Amino acid sequence: MARINLLPWRAERRKAREREFYSMLGFAALGGVLLSALIWFYYDAQISGQTERNAFLTTEIEKVKAQNEEIKELDKKKDRLLARKKVIEELQANRSQMVHLFDSLVRTIPDGVALTNVKQDGDILTLEGRSQSNARVSAYMRNLESSGWMTNPDLSIIEAKSQDKAGQPAASSMDTKTLPYVFTLKVKLANPNEADKNGIAPGAVDPAAPGTAAPGMT
Secondary structure, three states: OOOOOOOOHHHHHHHHHHHHHHHHHHHHHHHHHHHHHHHHHHHHHHHHHHHHHHHHHHHHHHHHHHHHHHHHHHHHHHHHHHHHHHHHHHHHHHHHHHHHHHHHHHHHOEOOEEEEEEEEEOOEEEEEEEEOOHHHHHHHHHHHHOOOOEEEEEEEEEEEOOOOOOOOOOOOOOOHHHOOEEEEEEEEEOOOOOOOOOOOOOOOOOOOOOOEOOOOOO
């Protein structure tokens, strides 16, 4: 005998499909949430790592900046020390040069010539004095040229001045007022470490100059 199913099977089948659809939709939503969570955790870990690296780099940059400041301070100290060393070396060289210069000034002055003023402007020395005659000044210039410490003597002024007592010579030859000629000449200071161009040792005096004082006499 045949059986006839009178139950609403189509409705039951539709409900089963709906349950299946909603189950799949729930699983898909759960998978999406899990996937989103995984992606979020991944990027959060990346951001955290990058933040830590940035903090490390910032700290290292600050250290490098501090080291650069120390290097700058050391460079400044080095420059100050080098400048001080240069000044000391210049003072030492100038002191040696001045010793030789004054020695040469004494040794090169011939009889009948007296200096009244000495001025220095850089490497130019201006000598002012009085002389018995033009020949004495010429002899003095030759002595300066051959000294090795002064070169290029340039006579700028030489003129006769009246004596105090109508041309009567004074009793002492050291009295500059009795010397009738006033002169001004300039010389260039030579480097004490350089040899004299004419082959004459520093401090040498022109032997042909009349009345030249012997070395060592003041």
